[in-house]
Amino acid sequence: MSPLRQRMIQDMQLRGFSARTQECYAAGVRQLGEHFHTSSDRLTEENLRQYFLYLTNEKKPGGPPRPGEQRKLRSAFPSTGLA
Numbered sequence: 001m002s003p004l005r006q007r008m009i010q011d012m013q014l015r016g017f018s019a020r021t022q023e024c025y026a027a028g029v030r031q032l033g034e035h036f037h038t039s040s041d042r043l044t045e046e047n048l049r050q051y052f053l054y055l056t057n058e059k060k061p062g063g064p065p066r067p068g069e070q071r072k073l074r075s076a077f078p079s080t081g082l083a
Contacts, residue, residue: 001002002039005026005029005040005041008026009031029064035051036051
């Protein structure tokens with residue numbers, strides 16, 4: 001398990017997130033890494049910004065992204081200006 005994933009899980013445990021919420025957030029971060037074909041711990045703030053734009057402007061099977069999609073990714077990258 002990467003240090004980023006471990007830290008994210010620990011932070012969610014401290015915040016009292018349910019196991020299901022933790023799974024969903026981890027899946028969102030995994031999808032982010034898959035989008036850029038790299039590990040999520042190698043992504044930059046600009047990658048995160050680009051992914052939010054992608055979710056908003058291009059991935060529209062059910063309309064705009066739910067606020068939860070961005071929230072779960074922001075929680076994994078708290079040091080970004082997007083958090």
